[in-house]
Amino acid sequence: MEKGFLTPKGRGRVNGLMEKQCLVVEDFCMATSSNVDVFGSLTNDRHVNSNEAAMKYGGAPCGNHDEPASCDTNKASIDPNGHVLTENTKTVAQIPETKIATGLHRKNINIPLNCFLGNLTQKCPDYYYPKGFKMHDHAHTSVPLHTCPDFFRWIHEDLRPWTETGITKEMVESVKGSATFRLVILDGRAYVENYKGGIQTRDLFTQWGFLQLLEGTQGSGDDDTHDIVFPDWSFWGWVEINMEPWDLVLKDLDKGNKRTEWIDREPYAYWKGNPWEAGHRQDLLKCNASETQDWNARLYIQDWDRESKEGFKQSHVGDQCPTGKNQSFFIILFSRITFHIYSCRFKIYIEGSAWSVSEKHILACDSMTLMVTPHYYDFFTRGMMPLHHYWPIKMDDKCKSIKFAVKWGNNQEEKVQQIGKAASRFIQEDIKMDNVYDYMFHLLTAYSKLMKYKPTVPENATELCSETMACTSEGFVKQLMDQSTVKGPANVSPCIMQPPYDPQTLNSILDQKANSIKQVEKWEKTTLNKLVKSKNYLLSSL
Template structure:
């Protein structure tokens, strides 16, 4: 309610300035110089106000509940409701991931896993549920990219951590909630243990409260997509507004791979909390950094809306974060950063909303709850008796 009142006053003030303010003495000059900014500012304010009016918060629930996210499960499983999951459907997609079975409350997996730490991260959440799950067979994709195209190819059930609207994969919480995330110099064995990061990053957020944060944008990451180039180039022109630099990744060979500059050092998630405005870009698929940024109580700018993980759908643009279109120009990035620098109270409130959502609705218990609901509902769709595949190995 507070932000809606504030936005109403700001919109009215901007409109009054546009029609009766300092520009009124010279309408032609006002139109040529001030209107573009006023138009952008009015549009942003109106979108924030509309988003807050239509936002319905997740219901209050017990610590082990995850009703905030369960509509995603219903939507992802809907294509299989009419016929259920048949043996033929599973066999049609065996090459798209790692085969798992649950038979008599025992977990089996094919012997070879393309990414062992990712399989381990997935199994961490499945093993505690075995006593309550029915027999089932599933194909779990541990690659970054989803597998089942909506408009062509097989339509069998494949579980993937991330997808766009072009895919029919069934989303599950990424392995990196426990282990197997991106391996970088700061985390040579991969990013994981979301429970520990929740504590350490939120503590860093307290160390740098909003009033003490550096009032500029910040980004550190490798050049997995050229969508990030415009922010890095803007930083090179205006370091007072944004500090964005490329780091090395495994494919780095020369400064050409970091947009003709020497690679910057990596920065811990905790040290991101020094800055007011944090940028998130997709990588090969959805970015693993996204959820971590909110814990700083900084304002998150989320570029592109195509890629999703299971928890994205319960978050609302302009309420929890600032949405930016894919491949923004330097001018567009500069404009929106300047807007929030000039509207600090709004920036702070959106940052607080984002933090509260992640803190309340993306606990490790929420992740475990999602796995329970997903596998329970998936198991109900099985239309054949699953027998142990002797080529698989027993996990637990």
């Protein structure tokens, strides 16, 4: 992939490698103003806080915020007239005049959308926030700053390919042919130029996510390209599969974990999904239980068309985690086995045509995740460790690998529960929406420093804001936007970004991951050899 391309998570590799998702942020001139230029063909989206950007770097007044995204900054001061003065540029940003209470938790003031004209809303407000708003900074409060989760440090590694050359307009313009839209954020306001229709409503919620960054970005990559990963669109909801915004889903998943104790769950590995996404998923189905062979896996095909027609009664995302007997239903695998399909001790994650949205939902369950060797990574997965957050499964020998993992796990109950809970805790605490916004903010801030030009509003672009999107939407789309709208600025600044890994530390992390996987493979091989010797001994004794 050529330098200067910012692609979203999962399916997205730009420059003709894959066309389903590609995001290119042309500019986010954080040094002086909140400027972004994005080419997008997205299925995933993440948003940065325009409030933070505007106040920290002297852009336009803050935009709407939903989940905790901070309009405050640790590098700003407020003069007696209610202006924010940045330490670096001394740029003045006019902000309204309403005080926000401080505290140990993020608090947002509620500034509702201006939908006075309903679905006839065609114009963005002149001011996203009322005049008279005053924000207190950490310099003037006792609210402690907090350090970003460790996986944020991968932002430095993702941007390393451009540290010497920077990112030029020519680099970015070269991907225009594969984009479905172009998004420009200039001086705190967003403009979009649509080229061609994207997949489902993914482009829509990708753009919506950017607005929540502004009133409040997306990603998966692989080791073969210089992709920069952003959170995907599903953090703000997924219309086509009836998925609510991530903060609501997290609560459902947490409740699901408490319904059935791990020891009371079925001692099998569970997976349900669309096998037609990729050949390796179809290959996984060969590991299903049959009359002659049981690989300790219980695998099911997800028919989204049928689910849509039946009202998604059996596909609620919150039921990813174990359900109790009164919530579950039964599946007859064959004449002798019946069980609660969600209530399993192990959950399988396997990629589709690229990364899958399901990854974070599976990991959020405290049933230990069996992760089939992934080719892509999500923006947070590089912060996880085999045998601590998940159990690695070999791609080229799935069935035996799954069977061994389940057998090992059922004999090591305490360790398996520790792994499952570590992953669930990681998702619940480190991948909450506060951190999603902070990650986007820090990534675009770092990206902007590499830009070699300042973007302009495209000739055919129209201004985009939450009002023009949410006020004119209907049905479930409107519901998701209402649920995920950033209500207003928060009283907490973004987390403190840690410095890049030094080479020794980075190599140590990579070696630890590789050694953990090798350890599992060694255990599998040793166990298999014992079984072979045992069978040979029995045969020779006959």
